Amino acid sequence: MLRFPHFLILLLVFGVQGCMTVDSAPPPAPGGAAIRLNDADAAAIGRKIWQNECGGTVEGLTSWNAGEDFPSLGIGHFIWYVPGRPGPFQESFPQLLAYMGEKGTAVPSWLASAKGCPWTSRSEFLKEQQSPRMKELRQFLANTVSVQTGFIVRRLELSLPEMQKATSAATDKERLRQNFYLMASSRNGLYALIDYVNFKGEGIKPEERYQGEGWGLRDVLL
Structure with missing residues (x-):
């Protein structure tokens, strides 16, 4: 599919570079929260969000x-x-x-x-x-x-079932899930998911499409 290279770019830029090793375990089984966020990653991702959204100031x-x-x-x-x-x-x-x-x-x-x-x-x-x-x-x-980062990550993960509902083919639903968790398995990849959905949306609303093409997170991950 034409959108697949976009996911590869995200993976190469954010998922495999940086200070955290990508988890080589397979994507989790459907159902239940599966993103593992340790204290160091929560603090690092939170600082990035704070800087981007609030200029890093109190x-x-x-x-x-x-x-x-x-x-x-x-x-x-x-x-x-x-x-x-x-x-x-x-x-x-x-x-x-x-x-x-x-x-x-x-x-x-x-x-x-x-x-x-x-x-x-x-x-x-x-x-x-x-x-x-x-x-x-x-x-x-x-x-x-x-703690705020943990809340943001929870909301991100809860958006995955909604993105799958907006996807017709079973094979696409599974590829969406696998790519989502592959990105989320690294600190930089997880931050990229958060940052992307914040600016481009999940890709499940009609207004997030133009002439049949979407630019939301769902479209990038497929």
């Missing part, structure tokens, strides 16, 4: 972009909506907090009990940048980079 961990109705928090710019004002994007910050609860991560009490974003406007959010609560939030996010 201040960048709490942002509210002009023209938006919600703040973006953490290394992955996780969205947190104001109560009663949902938006078009998936709200991810509450999911992150739930994931942290699963992992036993200590969360500031005010944050754990919050029923939505406590700042109701961008101007209020910016005015509070040096408040004790905002400083505590930034420090909390800076201290939990590896």
Whole structure:
């Protein structure tokens, strides 16, 4: 297939170079989480995401972009909506907090009990940048980079079944799975998957195609 060389380029650039050896084990059997993320890889990948998304600064961990109705928090710019004002994007910050609860991560009490974003406007959010609560939030996010990375990896892996659903042939579904886990078996390869899907999407939405051709992660891996 014409798209297969694109996967080879990804594999050569990200999967087999860098500071981690590619796992030679076969791809995991279908079903269940299978990406193995150790502490060193979580920290290294998290630092890259932090640098790309927030400029690597602590201040960048709490942002509210002009023209938006919600703040973006953490290394992955996780969205947190104001109560009663949902938006078009998936709200991810509450999911992150739930994931942290699963992992036993200590969360500031005010944050754990919050029923939505406590700042109701961008101007209020910016005015509070040096408040004790905002400083505590930034420090909390800076201290939990590896946990945030684990959450991002979990969301990435959960996208694989959705990409397979958008794929018709059984042989293509299997090749998609094998290539996904081959890339994910190295630190650089896993980061490449995260980075690519962040900018190009999974490739399962109609708007991610043009004249029958797609550019999402699914299309690259096939």
